[in-house]
Amino acid sequence: MPLTAGIVTALVGFTSSFAVVLAGLRAVGASDAQAASGLLALTLSFGVGILWLSWRSKAPVTLAWSTPGAALLAGAGTPDGGWPAAVGAFLTAGVLIALTGLLPPLGRLMAKIPTALAQAMLAGVLLPLCVAPFKALGSAPLLVAPVILCWLVMMKLAPRWSVPASLAVALAVIGLHIALNGGSVPADRLLPELHWTTPEFSLPAVAGLALPLFIVTMASQNIPGVAVLKSFGYAAPWKPSMLVTGAGTVLGAPFGGHAINLAALSAALAAGEEAGTDRARRWIAAFTSGLAYLVLAAFSAALVTVVAMAPQGLLEAVAGLALLGTMASAIASALAVAEERIGASVTFLLAVSGLSIAGIGAAFWALLAGIVVRWVLKDRSTAERP
Template sequence: MSVPDSDVRTPDSAAQPISAGIVTALVGFTSSFAVVLTGLTAVGANSAQAASGLLALCVTQALGMLWMSRHYRMPITLAWSTPGAALLAGAGTVSGGWPAAVGAFVVVGAAVILTGLWPRLGRLIAAIPPALAQAMLAGVLLPLCLAPVLALRDAPLAVAPVVLVWLVLQRYSPRWAVPAAFAAAAVVIAVGLASGSDGLDTSALLPRLDVTAPAWTWQAMIGIAIPLYIVTMASQNIPGTAVMNSFGYRVPWRPAMLVTGVGTLVGAPAGGHAINLAAISAALAAAPSAHPDPRRRWVAAFTAGWAYLVLAACSAAVATLIAAAPEGVVEAVAGLALLGTLGGALASALDDVREREGAVVTFLIAASGVSILGIGSAFWALVAGLIVRVAVTSRR
């Protein structure tokens, strides 16, 4: 009796999901950790608190992946909210400082848990016009994506190698373009340290959690918690389920929300802003390239979980290296990492002609960075976009 091709186990096919899982973790970590550190620092974290946040995110999403992938036998991968970190970078420090930001992270975790327990809340988020949500995200991303241009102008010798490496890899291996850009940035930092008098702070190389008691201010709730929750749901969790569906997997929605919500809640005091279902990197573990047999691809997500635990041990060293970077280098890496996300957000925001006026207004206000009553531009952008949308709809 012949054995179906999907059931043939060769040494190569057995190792395939393991290598796919390692690649998933490496690409996910190196392509956006600079955005996470930039966002946490922008809302008031010092270098130790930002490093702690990166550690907390790695550990909580790793534990979530290990449990969900093994329990459901699906390649369910989790990630930190990269759009959410970009939003933090644009929000800046709010009333109450870092403790208030931590309080907002706690609220986001609680809101995600509530989404899993109360389906109507998920439907309410899904009812937000996608064009406006994507326009808000694009506006938040624009200043960050301009950073490579400005950095290239201000520090061409330090930034040009990073941009050049990214450009070359975009031609030959786009998946590795941002990780390679970070590798080039690391070389630039190493050269700067070797030629300067200041060295790395070796005491900060070991990972440690820096726990902050949360505080709650209404400015942080409106300016950080609400936009962060909306962006995480609309740009990560909902697309993440769609990506998995495209490969034939039906993600268990309620358990996924409970796991990511609890993970966010637990990691928040240590500085973790939000974890969620992976969207872009989900395909690395769920696609046929991870294994020809869909029933074996869960091993890729399981391996990615273990890989993230290893990367967690490196989080403090990476954060210390970033802190020693010449001005503009880290910002350039973060901006390059977000170009694809910006392009996708703009395309989605402007795709529907009927939503275009509201989307453009939302984009402009979010990109302006204006703060009113201590509340950042992301919230006001969404409010203004909804008002314009109602006005335009009534006119028609």
């Protein structure tokens, strides 16, 4: 049972969000080959990281790429300096993640960022992506409707497999599209290959990409990942996890990997009862998922090659469906506390606006504006108390 749970964890984790990762990497300037390299680097790095952490801790610790971080990239657009500047931002985010494990004060500073604002920023970043399936439905209904219909049916019957199933339908649609248009898949682009990009560093890329990527990854992946493990009675090895994911991000960045982190949603598959009744042996499920991810890495180039031949809007539709649940949770969390709603609303709207000042994207300004609004309103409410 742990072996089966581990394989399911990897399949669900990979297929449910790889479209988001590709959309994010392309949006910040990656070519198809560089995006394939990034997907490969991410899968290899967190696959190896899972093997190490689960074996050393004997706990079902699983890792993943930063899906919210990829969504952030998709909304940010290509930074000044292009793809090399984006790679520099990835590397900077990796250093910050590692420092969180090494320097407790940095972790405490992260904890002071209001959850409502971090979730509002994430929801604002996700909204344009989540609208994509319905925009595509208007422009290419015959191609997109089967994907959305499959997703809806599977959400009713087996929610965990809704996105993987819709991806399978999308791949079938792509295959049919290629066949009808007399195309063929280039055989020389099916094998995985890493492509090096020398990082470049700039203040706009660090402020507009690296910092929001770091914050979103910590707030939406690492901290929830710790909570998921705790809910099943396991203590996450915080310092080793931050060092491994930070180092993995740094090593993967020149090859196009944006960020890896503790798994959140898929973590429950390896830590729950699906992984067996013997809690002491559930780490085997996580270890197995690490091995399965290394196998899946071999298919990264083939997936990117096929997806690159997809009709316009189809990949974005799958990515949007994959993020609907995350966006709904982010909105609910952002608006849960009445006193936080104005600051969270300002953060959300600025993140959606796409505002860019001095080359720094909307995510940074959204969070900054939300903090200022929150501080002003909190100061006023405190002053009005008798």
